[in-house]
Amino acid sequence: MKSRRFRPSAWSKWLVPFLIGLLLLAMLSTFVLVALSVFGYKFG
């Protein structure tokens, strides 16, 4: 594949890993919610 490099702007240097981390955290949170509901935790 032809390499198409880009020059990261100042914001993308930190925003991209921040978004990736945030989305990973959100995914793990959904697993925790499911686990809690499986073990009978009542929300609200």
Added chain:
Amino acid sequence: MHYIPYLSTIVTFAFTAAVFRRYLLRRGPHLLIWSIGLLGYGLGTLSEVILGLTFSAAIVKLWYLAGAMISAAWLGQGTLHLLVRRRGAAWAVTGILAAVSLLATALIVASPITPAAASYQVSQPISSQYQLVLGRSGLVIALTILLNIYGSITMVGGALYSAFIFWRKRVLFNRMIGNILIAAGALAPAIGGSFVRAGLPDFLYLTELVGAILMYIGFLQATTAPATEPVAIPAQ
């Protein structure tokens, strides 16, 4: 709330057609498997449209099977095919998923519709009524959870992994952004589904629409060639 599944269905079937068209042009197995997952997603939202008009036991079962049980896993399976270089291993897992999907289909076909179906209300989302209407065995519930966790890890995790690789290597900016959008889109209905399990069923329809739109934009972004030539970066 009633119009949201209409929009989700239109977006999802347009997305499915775009992915399947790309499969016809490129022949990548991941594109075919994504098409299967998206078809399930679309059948789920189409079921919500129908269940907003009338009650049907068959459509409730289709909604649960296609939308709640297998679509996420098949979407994730497409990502697995894209990322795993050992094709034999990827196809072996696909075979297992196909067998589990057939088992899920048989279990849902055999699941009873409860007497509570008589008080089904078309004005309320199916996500707030299915637990009363559809009798689900422990195996069905366990399979639903496992298939969705598998789908989330492979689809969201795979897209984030790809985005991270592109970011670290500073290549393919479009695909990096596209993968972040695909991950966010795949996560949206997963969050909605978790809210349903947590007793907050009203968000599911909205998260399905947001998820379909984000994944579609992400797919277009990832598969569209950049308009400008790539920036030349001196060797470091």
